[in-house]
Amino acid sequence: MQRQASLWVALALVLVAADARATAPVDPLGSPMWAAHARTLFGDDPVRFDPRVQVDFPMIAENQRAFPVAIDARAIAGVTRMVLLVDLNPIPIAIDYRPLHAAAYVATRIKLDQRTPVRGAVQLASGQWLVSGGWVDAAGGGCSAPPVSRVRGDWADHLGEIRGEAWPMADGRSRVRLNFRHPMDTGFVANIATYHLEALRVKGADGRTLGEMEIWAAVAEDPAITLMVDGGAGEALRVEARDTNGRDYRAALSVARQSPVPASMPGGR
Amino acid sequence: MILSRRSLLGGVVALASVPARAANYAITPEPIGEGVWLVRGADEPIEASNGGAIANIAIIATPAGTVLWDCGPSVRYARALRLVAEQLTGKPVVRVYVSHLHPDHGLGLAAFDPAIVAALPGMIDALRAQGQGYADGMYRLLGDWMRGTDLLLPGRAITASQEDFGGRTLRLLALSGHSAADLALFDPQTGLLLGGDLIFHDRAPSTPTADLALWRASLDQLTALPHRGVLPGHGPFDPGGTTAIDQTRDWIDWLEATLTQAVRGGLDMVEAGELPIPDRFATMAAGRYEVQRSVSHLYPGLEATLLPRVDVP
Numbered sequence: 001m002q003r004q005a006s007l008w009v010a011l012a013l014v015l016v017a018a019d020a021r022a023t024a025p026v027d028p029l030g031s032p033m034w035a036a037h038a039r040t041l042f043g044d045d046p047v048r049f050d051p052r053v054q055v056d057f058p059m060i061a062e063n064q065r066a067f068p069v070a071i072d073a074r075a076i077a078g079v080t081r082m083v084l085l086v087d088l089n090p091i092p093i094a095i096d097y098r099p100l101h102a103a104a105y106v107a108t109r110i111k112l113d114q115r116t117p118v119r120g121a122v123q124l125a126s127g128q129w130l131v132s133g134g135w136v137d138a139a140g141g142g143c144s145a146p147p148v149s150r151v152r153g154d155w156a157d158h159l160g161e162i163r164g165e166a167w168p169m170a171d172g173r174s175r176v177r178l179n180f181r182h183p184m185d186t187g188f189v190a191n192i193a194t195y196h197l198e199a200l201r202v203k204g205a206d207g208r209t210l211g212e213m214e215i216w217a218a219v220a221e222d223p224a225i226t227l228m229v230d231g232g233a234g235e236a237l238r239v240e241a242r243d244t245n246g247r248d249y250r251a252a253l254s255v256a257r258q259s260p261v262p263a264s265m266p267g268g269r
Numbered sequence: 270m271i272l273s274r275r276s277l278l279g280g281v282v283a284l285a286s287v288p289a290r291a292a293n294y295a296i297t298p299e300p301i302g303e304g305v306w307l308v309r310g311a312d313e314p315i316e317a318s319n320g321g322a323i324a325n326i327a328i329i330a331t332p333a334g335t336v337l338w339d340c341g342p343s344v345r346y347a348r349a350l351r352l353v354a355e356q357l358t359g360k361p362v363v364r365v366y367v368s369h370l371h372p373d374h375g376l377g378l379a380a381f382d383p384a385i386v387a388a389l390p391g392m393i394d395a396l397r398a399q400g401q402g403y404a405d406g407m408y409r410l411l412g413d414w415m416r417g418t419d420l421l422l423p424g425r426a427i428t429a430s431q432e433d434f435g436g437r438t439l440r441l442l443a444l445s446g447h448s449a450a451d452l453a454l455f456d457p458q459t460g461l462l463l464g465g466d467l468i469f470h471d472r473a474p475s476t477p478t479a480d481l482a483l484w485r486a487s488l489d490q491l492t493a494l495p496h497r498g499v500l501p502g503h504g505p506f507d508p509g510g511t512t513a514i515d516q517t518r519d520w521i522d523w524l525e526a527t528l529t530q531a532v533r534g535g536l537d538m539v540e541a542g543e544l545p546i547p548d549r550f551a552t553m554a555a556g557r558y559e560v561q562r563s564v565s566h567l568y569p570g571l572e573a574t575l576l577p578r579v580d581v582p
Contacts, residue, residue: 066569068537253579
């Protein structure tokens, strides 16, 4: 027992020593990439784990090419930036969102290359980062499999198509859903260069930017994005996006008069 | 207690080594009609704890030999099944029907001579195209349970509407909807209908290859077929013969209406997967699991139909 105890002490000392060099706190998920990602992403900014950052996803990664994730930090005031981080993906950041005049909420679908932590990191105006998330079990290959539209060969026929709608919410904001057709090539499939949507901006009728984001190829083919921006029923929204080939995407949608269905309805389990 | 270096090292090696050899499958046939036995699958997702033995299997005794209805997820399962079935009937297995391409029902066919394994032509085509992907997924989930299970294709394409086994004639119905080619079997001698995965009972239906309109049409045909008890692909035997079919239809109708309303109402996929399941489905196992899988299968198609185009030049 003595020998075992001394082994544990030695192990703990190594861990403490390693941790002392990083600004980030010890990762409750025990990810092998946490320290490296934290150093790159957060630099010298303070970081702590906070369950008020709700990172929500299904219990099973049914499709590792398109795994839905929602980050909801509406319980925290003053969020200026939201990052969707997938520790063990070869492209670890999926979305870097700035909700300028919008709720601290973003939902999308991502690729998973293996079992990995999926996290939401939100930054406050003070520079403080708040992080939460969980492990997702997944079959491999979400990032290194060719997009379905590449296999089918029709990706170019639909490039630029955008579907979407906007619905007024009780708090005076609007829920915006946008579905782009885009292959979102990761560059990991033979002879297909990296090619993905890289920027998205939603503007109000007065031209001011309500929310903007950088997007990486870790976002699933045919990106689907849900936001909650300022502006109620009848508001005319403009969407501007650009991909890594410099192609511009434009959409116009006005907020509907009817409300979205509530996310939870009574009368069931 | 003083632990030696050897025992410590041994422990570390044991922890780091490959997962332990899986246990053997328990095959327990229950009689559901004259010369027909049901081997119940676990009403659970495919997991290492159940070895993937989640589909219902049937054993049918005929004068010409033993007929199997589906043969399980792995060679190990199928070998155990064959042993039990032949002991039960006293006759060798002469035919294995594989109801559809999903691996929990048919990957075990590799334990048999392909010449006695029969499936619909559309099932064989689909298995040729997608079977390796299914096999890879099963190995990832089940590990050692799958050892030795190679992807083989059924050697007999079913084109006739019935097959005679020394006087016991079994009717074969070529349907679709749960997958591109779903076989159902009707045994006139007992009135039993073996529905494959067109019929679920107290276990939520799965939709990875579903066409819901075709599925409904197939359920109409099965309802119209005079029969007694129904053996669903998953869940308990339905002796009355209507409950399981009606419940399956109720679920897929609810699912499609709910997801359609969710897309129209602006819900994201994560939210749609968390919508409440009505109390009338409370008896159905794996409900939340299958709803979230179905959102993954069906939501993008519904969005592409229901959300309007908003792109401008």
